[in-house]
Amino acid sequence: MLSKELTYLLEKFLQGDRQLMVLTGAGVSAESGIPTYRGVEGYWTKGSRNYKPEEIGTLRFFQKKPEEVWKFALYRRTICKRAQPNLGHTSIAKLENIFRDRFTLITQNVDGLHLKAGNSDHRTYQIHGDIDHIRCSLNCTRTLYEFPQEIGEKKQGEGLTGAEWELLRCPECDAICRPNVLWFDEFYNERYYRSESALKIAGKTGLLLIVGTMGTTNLPNQIFDTVRFKQGIVVDINLEDNLFSEEIRDSRTGFLLRGKSSELLPQLVDEIRKLRGWQPFEESI
Structure with missing residues (x-):
């Protein structure tokens, strides 16, 4: 009431x-x-290392280890797509x-x-941002691209195939695209x-x-x-x-x-x- x-x-x-x-x-x-990003389940485990969201969810981390960020993003995307x-x-x-x-x-x-x-x-x-679009990580263009539907669901820690990695490249400059999300070190x-x-x-x-x-x-x-x-x-x-x-x-x-x-x-x-x-x-x- x-x-x-x-x-x-x-x-x-x-x-x-x-x-x-x-x-x-x-x-x-x-x-x-869907686990909250800041909760315990929002952490990303690689081997014996637990990455905090504030660490892996950054442009700086993406520039160093883009595949790790994408593996984390694709796993969370799978959870989101399954949710109702x-x-x-x-x-x-x-x-x-x-x-x-x-x-x-x-x-x-x-x-x-x-x-x-x-x-x-x-x-x-x-x-x-959203999980249904990607964009050039080098900002060669401001265009948002639809997420490649050929990339299916991913388990936690599952890597990308060579073909899937190519699907994530920018059509304009061939750089790896990034998720269309706001990271912790961005504005x-x-x-x-x-x-x-x-x-x-x-x-x-x-x-x-x-x-x-x-x-x-x-x-x-x-x-x-x-x-x-x-x-x-x-x-x-x-x-x-x-x-x-x-x-x-x-x-x-x-x-x-x-x-x-x-x-x-x-x-x-x-x-x-x-x-x-x-x-x-x-x-x-």
Whole structure:
């Protein structure tokens, strides 16, 4: 059950024209069986060596050992492709169906489960990239290439064949391509991660739902600060407290909902539907 205070503010929000933004992290997909990148299962073991995500998930490491990074990336891609959306994902897709052009999804997840659940490409900002595209590691071109479908599922530690390695070469300069993901030693940009567009929409956001993220990266923090500065409502849906919690707890327009997103998001969707009379917003022209 949502509190009376939150229900009241949701009703006021629905009467206006500001944006609904949903910001998601690894906690949403963890319920679909995808290990969080920072958890124990996010480590990469090579022989007796355990590489931390902050080490192997870097451009510097890729430049030294590209095959190791690709083996790690392909194994995680296999896990992601096998996974199915859970009720958290489908509830967020329902929110887009309700709000339409008042809706934006900002996700730190690269697994594609939001799109598989029904969210649209043009309203989904994958600010850490995605597993379905690759790009030149030397930036000879800014083109994104579709991931080669000839490369199938990979077990943990399984290497690439010579033919598969050739499929990962840039069509323009023949350099090895890289996963289209944001690594730990890189910065956000508009071209690949739509960072400027995300912040622009944050300035128009009246309701921000934070789901399954600890708030440890820069752009989500900027989004949160922007929404708070614009006096938007913030609802944090997580299993435990995160870097946003203290400020939300001290705010009259901030709410902490603790529990599984697959359980709490359906309740939130039902409440919004009741307040809306089950009618979606009109598409803007």
